[in-house]
Amino acid sequence: MNTIAEHIADFLKEYPPFDNLTFQELSDIATNIRVINLEKHAVLFQNNDPLHDSFYVVASGIINLTTIADAEETIINKCHEGDIFGLRPFFAKNNYMMTAKAREESIVYAIPIAVFRPFVANNSDVLNFLLESFAMNSRHTKDNARSNGKLDTNGTYIDQQSEMQYIQSLAYNNSPLTTESQHIIKDVAILMTESMVDNIIVCEKNHPIGIVTHADLSSKIATGRYPITETIDKIMSSPVVTVLENVSLAEAQLLMLKHNVSHLCVTKDGTSKSSVKGIISEHDLIVAQASNPGVLIKEIKRSQLPKDLKQIRDRLSDLIQNSIQKNIPISHVSNIASEINLAIIKRAVELSILDLGSPPARFAWLSIGSQGRKEQLLLTDQDSILVFEDVAPEKYREVKDYFLRLAKRATAILEKVGYDYCPNGHMGSNMLWCKSLSDWTKQYNSWMNTPGENSNDLSSIFFDYEIVIGEPKIEEVIENVVFKNAVNNTLFFDFLGNDALRRNSPLSFFKKFIIEEEGPQKGKFDIKTRALMPLIDSARLLILSANIKGIKNTYLRFKQLAITDSKNAEIYLSCAEAFLTLSKFRTVEGLKNDDSGQYINLREMSKTDKEKLKNALSPMKDLEELIKSKFQLTQFS
Amino acid sequence: MLDWIKNINKEYPEFWKDYLTKLEAKPNKFVVLSTETSGLNPNKDVILSLGAFAVIDDSIVIKENFEAVLLQYKFLEENGISNEFIIESKMNKMPEAEALEAFINFIGNAVLVGHHINFDIEMLNAALERLDCGRLKNEALDIDVMYRKLTDINDKQFSLNDLCEIYKIPKSDRNSSAEDAYKIGLLFLKLKSRLGIK
Numbered sequence: 001m002n003t004i005a006e007h008i009a010d011f012l013k014e015y016p017p018f019d020n021l022t023f024q025e026l027s028d029i030a031t032n033i034r035v036i037n038l039e040k041h042a043v044l045f046q047n048n049d050p051l052h053d054s055f056y057v058v059a060s061g062i063i064n065l066t067t068i069a070d071a072e073e074t075i076i077n078k079c080h081e082g083d084i085f086g087l088r089p090f091f092a093k094n095n096y097m098m099t100a101k102a103r104e105e106s107i108v109y110a111i112p113i114a115v116f117r118p119f120v121a122n123n124s125d126v127l128n129f130l131l132e133s134f135a136m137n138s139r140h141t142k143d144n145a146r147s148n149g150k151l152d153t154n155g156t157y158i159d160q161q162s163e164m165q166y167i168q169s170l171a172y173n174n175s176p177l178t179t180e181s182q183h184i185i186k187d188v189a190i191l192m193t194e195s196m197v198d199n200i201i202v203c204e205k206n207h208p209i210g211i212v213t214h215a216d217l218s219s220k221i222a223t224g225r226y227p228i229t230e231t232i233d234k235i236m237s238s239p240v241v242t243v244l245e246n247v248s249l250a251e252a253q254l255l256m257l258k259h260n261v262s263h264l265c266v267t268k269d270g271t272s273k274s275s276v277k278g279i280i281s282e283h284d285l286i287v288a289q290a291s292n293p294g295v296l297i298k299e300i301k302r303s304q305l306p307k308d309l310k311q312i313r314d315r316l317s318d319l320i321q322n323s324i325q326k327n328i329p330i331s332h333v334s335n336i337a338s339e340i341n342l343a344i345i346k347r348a349v350e351l352s353i354l355d356l357g358s359p360p361a362r363f364a365w366l367s368i369g370s371q372g373r374k375e376q377l378l379l380t381d382q383d384s385i386l387v388f389e390d391v392a393p394e395k396y397r398e399v400k401d402y403f404l405r406l407a408k409r410a411t412a413i414l415e416k417v418g419y420d421y422c423p424n425g426h427m428g429s430n431m432l433w434c435k436s437l438s439d440w441t442k443q444y445n446s447w448m449n450t451p452g453e454n455s456n457d458l459s460s461i462f463f464d465y466e467i468v469i470g471e472p473k474i475e476e477v478i479e480n481v482v483f484k485n486a487v488n489n490t491l492f493f494d495f496l497g498n499d500a501l502r503r504n505s506p507l508s509f510f511k512k513f514i515i516e517e518e519g520p521q522k523g524k525f526d527i528k529t530r531a532l533m534p535l536i537d538s539a540r541l542l543i544l545s546a547n548i549k550g551i552k553n554t555y556l557r558f559k560q561l562a563i564t565d566s567k568n569a570e571i572y573l574s575c576a577e578a579f580l581t582l583s584k585f586r587t588v589e590g591l592k593n594d595d596s597g598q599y600i601n602l603r604e605m606s607k608t609d610k611e612k613l614k615n616a617l618s619p620m621k622d623l624e625e626l627i628k629s630k631f632q633l634t635q636f637s
Numbered sequence: 638m639l640d641w642i643k644n645i646n647k648e649y650p651e652f653w654k655d656y657l658t659k660l661e662a663k664p665n666k667f668v669v670l671s672t673e674t675s676g677l678n679p680n681k682d683v684i685l686s687l688g689a690f691a692v693i694d695d696s697i698v699i700k701e702n703f704e705a706v707l708l709q710y711k712f713l714e715e716n717g718i719s720n721e722f723i724i725e726s727k728m729n730k731m732p733e734a735e736a737l738e739a740f741i742n743f744i745g746n747a748v749l750v751g752h753h754i755n756f757d758i759e760m761l762n763a764a765l766e767r768l769d770c771g772r773l774k775n776e777a778l779d780i781d782v783m784y785r786k787l788t789d790i791n792d793k794q795f796s797l798n799d800l801c802e803i804y805k806i807p808k809s810d811r812n813s814s815a816e817d818a819y820k821i822g823l824l825f826l827k828l829k830s831r832l833g834i835k
Contacts, residue, residue, distance in 0.1 A: 035697035037826035
């Protein structure tokens, strides 16, 4: 009789794979558990440690799984309560390939493999879950299994990249094309063409004896040296350079240089006397160097499914996180991130067009809000509008219908990628925000000339827009309408100015942070509403009133204002800096908690960080005074 | 103080002799324990239940545990207390003598850990005396003392609940000595690493 073991069994049965087991089985397992307390930053196991005899379940706290590549620590996964990790001893015999480290003080249950193994053997659901989790903890490999056998270079090279970087010693899931030496060149070439790969391994009893690549075909067939009716062994390059499956990126590069080859064959024991497990091409190495933005954008362009896009978006998060850790200026990071976001949104619309057929009229899909300002670093909700050119009245209904369907499809894809629907319905899929150019012109006219009347549907985010796909002329027209209306429009600026100043100040009279007093975010600081939004709103207001076109970004807007309105330059420049600092705080917080980073937990912050944050808030007072005097806000105050 | 005189030439029960020989070796584990008692007077009150876990290599080993309800019919009758609590419990029920023997075998030479452990030890000693045994000789650690040492607070005691709150150990609705022993175990792991105790 062991009461605590029963409590632990109670805990475990809430989480997969344990929910597949009976309570009695779980009690037996729980009886054999060891309970471990890990202080913040404590390491449970690290790269290259010998395998433990247990795997682990997080009972409380968070465990980060990280790998070290090129002396940089990269977080692969965060394990929360109920998550399992450290499954490697189930599936492999060599050492750990990653580090498990407590992000905060955590308690974990160590479940001995020997105790758990019988349950795995007897229960295929449990086994499948463990296999999937193992793959997930090592990221992206789950999809390797799917693309296995498809032999599509486009599809598989994404996976190889992470494989190279993160889990180098895992079995390569790519099954390379193989053939035997007596096959006819023409047949082999047809096979290669059909499978869309540039190489094939020539085997004898599954042992590699040579390789045929495009280079061989062009130099030995296209030149006429051998007829296409010869056997493949006449033109193969031999011997083939073989490597062990856990070869590192650097080593692979060196081997290719040393042997002057473009492909390495992965075999079971690293020699040509064992069976083939995979092939590494030069191209894989290039891709593996970094999650470089160019590659991401290229991959976005050839994505066919929302889940491909989702995977790329996840990698963008990694990229952002790494860039911030490496102290790359946040303005660069947000530029890159918004380019990638833009490409994803564009691809989502393209995929919808592929489904629905060509649009019946020219149109423009505009991102509005944060993406319109190119400031989107975290996964936020989507904001968009759709503008289509004016058509004959009898066709209007049909055309609008098409674009609504298009927008619904595209927003649904984006939702699958991870961008939530806008809670206020500010999306092109909404009847209200999908309309013809002349309707939009009317809309902007009425917003700007009679701002008080229908103020509930006027959101300032409509004044930050950027074309994603479609006819650039349409965006120009909208921009002209906005700026024409802005000239000397006191009423409108009065409205925007009050809107900007309406937000509550971030610091109390005694320079203390004003924190949330109730609700789920109690005790946290709302950095979005109290710090970022006032800066964003003010920048927009000032840039519109100064009649400066084409600058969408809050940081650049302040920079530009410092040039145009030089007597207040100091205030603008400190606002520009403050905006970057605050965005960084928000992004770091968001990455830490996988959310939008709106609320910052001050208690977890170091003293210096708190001071930095406070300093970033100080220019806001000056900015407020500046706006008050500039616009003499009266009408709506 | 003159305890040792009482013990001269005394014939101890077998398990106690065993226990004494075990103590010659160096301890290689900790045992966290908690007792539930009928009151606070070691001479008049009795232990109603015992819960304990072994802590080896910085982890609580769930398998090495001890849980028992001590049957104290005499005490209950004399004090007019019903024995409802005992009947409802799912734990092992043992007469006091048998339970103590098993417990002594379980702890061996381990370092004992508890919350206000002096009281637990006094209660155990009183029960052992009834069995003609000597007093417990294990080293003992008190998590309240450990916490106060860590934080340098000398003028205050902390209840088990206080400590659980400080270290964010979830409360459970069930209360038993095993439950308390487990919580003490978690607190011990946390305090141990902070104090750098091997």
